[in-house]
Amino acid sequence: MALSLKARKRLSILILVVALPAYIVAAVSLMALFDRPPILVELGIYIALGVIWAFPLKAVFKGVGQPDPEKAED
Numbered sequence: 001m002a003l004s005l006k007a008r009k010r011l012s013i014l015i016l017v018v019a020l021p022a023y024i025v026a027a028v029s030l031m032a033l034f035d036r037p038p039i040l041v042e043l044g045i046y047i048a049l050g051v052i053w054a055f056p057l058k059a060v061f062k063g064v065g066q067p068d069p070e071k072a073e074d
Contacts, residue, residue: 003060005068012064015057023053 003011027049036042054061 005063005066005070008060009064012057012061015060020053 027046031042031045037045
């Protein structure tokens with residue numbers, strides 16, 4: 001079942017306001033459990049974690065900034 005544009009907009013706001021900060025806290029907390037790796041390794045880990053979150057949510061964010069195609073333009 002495909003989500004309507006309105007539902008995707010609401011879900012994307014919820015993700016950006018609640019889930020993304022929680023993901024950031026979890027990633028930093030997870031990294032704090034280990035000894036600090038060399039700076040380039042640490043940078044690579046943070047870059048990978050910064051990109052990985054977006055792939056499963058790509059369908060939610062796709063087309064959110066576009067005008068609603070279901071609305072009749074008069």
